[in-house]
Amino acid sequence: MKAKKPVLELRRVTKSYPGALALDAVNFTVWESEIVGLIGENGAGKSTLMKILIGLIQPDAGQYELRGNPVTLRDPANAARHGVGMVFQEGSLVPNLSIMENLFLSHEIGFRRFGFLSRRAMRETATSVLSLVKVTSDLDTPIADTTPAVRQMVEIARLMWLSRLYRQENPVLILDEPTTVLTEGERKTLFTILTEIKRQASIILISHRLQEIVGNSDRIVILKDGRNVTEFEAEHANIAEIENRMVGHTFAAERYRENEQIEPMNEIALEVRNLSKRGVFEPITFSLRKGEIVSLVGLVGSGKEAVCGCITGLEKPDSGTISLHRKKLALGSPSETVRAGIGHIPIDRRSEGLALGMTVADNVNLLVLDKLKAAGLINPPLEKKNALRMIEECRIKTPSFSAICANLSGGNQQKTVIAKWLSSKIQLLVLDHPTRGVDVGAKEEIYRLIRNLARDGISMIIMCDTLEEDIGLCNRMLVMKDGRLVSEMSCSLARKPNPSDIIALIV
Numbered sequence: 001m002k003a004k005k006p007v008l009e010l011r012r013v014t015k016s017y018p019g020a021l022a023l024d025a026v027n028f029t030v031w032e033s034e035i036v037g038l039i040g041e042n043g044a045g046k047s048t049l050m051k052i053l054i055g056l057i058q059p060d061a062g063q064y065e066l067r068g069n070p071v072t073l074r075d076p077a078n079a080a081r082h083g084v085g086m087v088f089q090e091g092s093l094v095p096n097l098s099i100m101e102n103l104f105l106s107h108e109i110g111f112r113r114f115g116f117l118s119r120r121a122m123r124e125t126a127t128s129v130l131s132l133v134k135v136t137s138d139l140d141t142p143i144a145d146t147t148p149a150v151r152q153m154v155e156i157a158r159l160m161w162l163s164r165l166y167r168q169e170n171p172v173l174i175l176d177e178p179t180t181v182l183t184e185g186e187r188k189t190l191f192t193i194l195t196e197i198k199r200q201a202s203i204i205l206i207s208h209r210l211q212e213i214v215g216n217s218d219r220i221v222i223l224k225d226g227r228n229v230t231e232f233e234a235e236h237a238n239i240a241e242i243e244n245r246m247v248g249h250t251f252a253a254e255r256y257r258e259n260e261q262i263e264p265m266n267e268i269a270l271e272v273r274n275l276s277k278r279g280v281f282e283p284i285t286f287s288l289r290k291g292e293i294v295s296l297v298g299l300v301g302s303g304k305e306a307v308c309g310c311i312t313g314l315e316k317p318d319s320g321t322i323s324l325h326r327k328k329l330a331l332g333s334p335s336e337t338v339r340a341g342i343g344h345i346p347i348d349r350r351s352e353g354l355a356l357g358m359t360v361a362d363n364v365n366l367l368v369l370d371k372l373k374a375a376g377l378i379n380p381p382l383e384k385k386n387a388l389r390m391i392e393e394c395r396i397k398t399p400s401f402s403a404i405c406a407n408l409s410g411g412n413q414q415k416t417v418i419a420k421w422l423s424s425k426i427q428l429l430v431l432d433h434p435t436r437g438v439d440v441g442a443k444e445e446i447y448r449l450i451r452n453l454a455r456d457g458i459s460m461i462i463m464c465d466t467l468e469e470d471i472g473l474c475n476r477m478l479v480m481k482d483g484r485l486v487s488e489m490s491c492s493l494a495r496k497p498n499p500s501d502i503i504a505l506i507v
Contacts, residue, residue: 004032005067006068007066007202010053011062012027021226033199035203035216036203037217037220038206041439041440043409046223050174050176052064054076054079055075055076067170081162087174087178093151093155098142099138103129108122129160132197153190156175170202174203177207208439211239214242215234220242224246246439257451258493258496261451261475264454264459266290268287268290269289269427270324277306277310281306282303283319284485286485291456292460292476294459295474299481304463308432308461312342314334324428342430343424343428345429349410349414356405359404360387360396363417364416365383365423394418394422395415396408414438418446
């Protein structure tokens with residue numbers, strides 16, 4: 001049997017930024033035809049390592065070898081020519097271009113025949129390339145009209161095609177949180193395809209879903225604080241041990257801080273009466289007490305997202321009323337809901353929750369600028385004081401309050417979004433998958449913040465990544481199916497329901 005060789009090797013790679021050592025003499029190897037799971041807390045150094053692998057940044061020290069030869073990758077295009085590419089969590093396709101146009105973008109010259117672009121040749125090649133990832137969609141479909149799963153497969157197919165174009169054997173594909181926006185069925189399909197692709201490529205899999213890493217990787221590498229912690233074969237992996245190695249301590253049995261769950265106050269905070277949106281959800285009525293956490297549960301398309309959208313003013317219902325502390329709200333007005341004291345943690349923090357090009361302080365103070373004025377002008381000392389107070393309260397790990405948000409880890413970006421709303425003295429907070437894309441350590445911090453909010457009398461509506469998270473965090477659960485409220489159940493500390501009971505209601 002032919003012995004496998006390393007395709008990619010980094011030796012003692014170091015990278016520092018002002019005030020932070022991102023990578024400290026890290027070693028990382030990828031072998032032929034393997035899936036290596038790369039895990040670590042937000043801020044562990046994973047993103048920096050991947051940026052070095054695809055040529056976005058250069059290391060301060062260390063060696064980089066591809067297929068046994070030293071290389072210096074100047075940029076992602078140069079990396080692609082060497083057979084190294086990355087599918088980013090946010091995606092990198094052009095929405096208004098078709099599947100085929102995205103597949104060959106910037107490389108159309110190879111399809112010219114007698115000075116003209118041969119769309120027939122492009123179609124034949126596209127059909128062949130996309131068959132590898134089981135995409136059968138119309139090639140002329142704009143990317144904006146495809147599902148997240150199809151977009152992801154098109155990006156993978158593009159990277160595989162580029163490696164063939166540049167005659168690179170055993171390309172290296174980097175997948176950053178590939179299952180974040182996929183359904184359970186799409187996740188299974190993805191990993192089936194990756195197993196097939198592994199015969200001719202090596203894959204670096206980055207995910208905060210540890211069970212997926214363990215179940216679909218050949219080998220697992222753990223980083224912490226920019227250093228190698230350990231690596232081992234996935235078949236010998238233990239989730240509890242991985243979590244311990246990642247964060248440096250053992251998690252409490254009360255994962256969702258259930259022991260800190262409080263009984264909400266008797267005062268009604270939110271009243272939703274006969275709210276409906278034609279074709280999306282039928283009339284729904286419910287209320288929240290002050291300090292209560294209510295989870296909206298249901299499959300995608302059950303109507304839960306639209307209900308939350310109406311409460312936050314992002315969508316306008318056809319009928320019904322929403323009242324906060326007995327004051328009716330204007331429907332379909334985000335600015336009105338913000339002024340009324342309703343906050344929203346969106347599912348996509350990077351594009352909807354933060355101004356990434358602004359500083360941590362700017363983001364934290366965004367909603368309270370009027371309160372930070374002296375003599376009619378913004379007062380810098382007041383800005384700094386408020387920002388530092390919220391950074392400390394939310395435990396945001398940042399080099400300084402003036403650090404750019406885009407440079408923070410995902411978990412610290414999410415805590416910055418929460419800090420922004422806390423600073424504005426909200427009364428109701430809608431949290432849309434608040435721990436999506438963050439590591440186990442950051443999740444623990446977010447659970448702590450949620451419990452503190454409830455203790456301070458802030459009511460919350462949550463939609464979580466898992467039923468276990470919904471059950472663990474909430475006081476009460478509203479179950480939706482096909483646009484209807486089908487069940488309401490207590491999630492008191494003494495009587496938490498089983499996930500199987502809820503699945504039977506939503507499926």
